Amino acid sequence: MLDRVVGMGLQLALVPILAAHWGLELYGVWAMLATLPAILLLSDLGFATAATVRMTMQIARDEREAARVTLHSASQVVLVAGLAIMALAGAAALLVPDLALSFRSGADPSHLRTALVCLAAYAVLIIGNGLVLAVFRSNERFALGSLLSTFTLLLENGLLVIVVVLGDGIAAGAMALLVGRGMGTAIGLIVAARLRTGMLPGLRRGNRAVRSELIGPALAAMAIPMGLTLLLQGQVVALGAAAGAAAVPAFVAARTLSRIGLQLSQALAHPLIPEFGAASARGNQRGVLRMFALVLTVATLIAVGFALLLAIAGPWIVHTWSAGHITVPRETMWAIALSALCGGIWNPVSNLMLAINRQASFAPALVALAALAVLVTLALGHWLGTMAAALSMAAVDLVMLIIVLRFGLYHWARPPDLYRTVMALAGEARSEAGRFLRRG
Incomplete structure (x- = not known):
């Protein structure tokens, strides 16, 4: 419950802060550009979510090795999706015209291109973080996973608020989200490893049959x-x-x-x-x-x-x-x-x-x-x-x-x-x- 309450509080806090420091027009551009991570989260084709559900039911039946194979199969798909996201983001940053990128707002196109790449990388980390959370949730460590999610939300949005209040723009804001998410994901991996469940995101045990069953x-x-x-x-x-x-x-x-x-x-x-x-x-x-x-x-x-x-x-x-x-x-x-x-x-x-x-x-x-x-x-x-x-x-x-x-x-x-x-x-x-x- 804590992660939901914190997420809700952060959404409420960010609106007046961004509107006051950036102005309504630039904040409107950020709101539209910030849709990018949500859109890119679709690129793993839902494998992280499906794998979490499958792992939970497998572990409930004491099929731990099968759950490990499921996790690694999903990790293979997520890796390919991440590489594709970054390739597309790089191409878009180079090829999208300035006028289309700025939504006719007058915002600096170079800053928006930087923000686009950073937000794409941020989306990749969120997808990967979903596999880390799958380890906690499937092993009945839901509260610990939620606590780590809450910490990551606070970290990334705290960094965003700091750069905005200091007078930086959209590019710095996107970088702040990326750095905070990266740190939170790294901490999640360390904690998951210390649980000694025998499961971490990886590639070695994944196979085509399980990927097909997950489709x-x-x-x-x-x-x-x-x-x-x-x-x-x-x-x-x-x-x-x-x-x-x-x-x-x-x-x-x-x-x-x-x-x-x-x-x-x-x-x-x-x-x-x-x-x-x-x-x-x-x-x-x-x-x-x-x-x-x-x-x-x-x-x-x-x-x-x-x-x-x-x-x-x-x-x-x-x-x-x-x-x-x-x-x-x-x-x-x-x-x-x-x-x-x-x-x-x-x-x-x-x-x-x-x-x-x-x-x-x-x-x-x-x-x-x-x-x-x-x-x-x-x-x-x-x-x-x-x-x-x-x-x-x-x-x-x-x-x-x-x-x-x-x-x-x-x-x-x-x-x-x-x-x-x-x-x-x-x-x-x-x-x-x-x-x-x-x-x-």
Whole structure:
């Protein structure tokens, strides 16, 4: 949970800092350029995610050597992906025209080229770091892996804030992220080695057969970040292209604020992913039902409360939080609130589907809907501004909520069973609260 809370806090802190020191236009350029790592994370084709799930289920069945082969097979794919990323980034830095690179903002193209290469290398390190975290998560060291992720987030973003406050620009900011991520990944490797689990990212034990078996779930896993990247980052680029860079900060600020509720519910669901996968692998249907009911109930409570807060006080919160630099139209915030409500429920529940490699049941729909949302924003952004991006994002989240809930109710719990389990969990919560109060 700590990494989610810290990540959320960092997102909130960076908006006013970057907007104040760089100005809205340069900050808008950074927001668009910063979509690059999210896009490049798709280049490993989802192998790191699929390998983590497979390793967790293999270790739950005490198949440690098979898990080691899975990790090394994924490492081979990640190595090729990293080399391809850096080759493409170098070519883009040399060949993209100045006007296209600067998003018509007047930013120094040479600084943007440096930032592009640094952010590409940063994406490569994030992909590699996913394999390091796979070692912790599959060996029931989820808390330790989350702690290391939190440390890396604090380190890289702390360095970013330092260079921004000192007056440096986009190139220095990208370098700061790269250096911080590199240091955090190195520390993660050292700690993983000291666990003596017998598993570290490597190449020697990987084989073609395992890579072939991973292709299906890996491609489906890749579709999830692809869809989310289109929905979250693609919308930013589309809005900037249609309405100009100055329109981007208002949407980014509102969207960042709306993700708080999602991060809170994800903080509950994320630690349950290995447990849910292990319970499913062992055929523990009662455990599967209880975890599904718990995630759905808590996510719904958080999403409803936070969506109401956004609808009522969202514009005021953004204006105050950004020290008056950013103003969000109330109608845009209402659409963002609807997106937060639906997204705050379907995202945590979909994590449970990912835990059993059933992401193919929703990932293709997410990609198609997100791509459609980007096209809508491109078409209507010039006339509707931030409202075009907010409405299209809300529509995607609403449809995804329907798709994910249908899967859960069909595979994990019939409505009567789900209702009884939710009531039982509520009774347990009341009993625990009563005991706590009596002890107090």
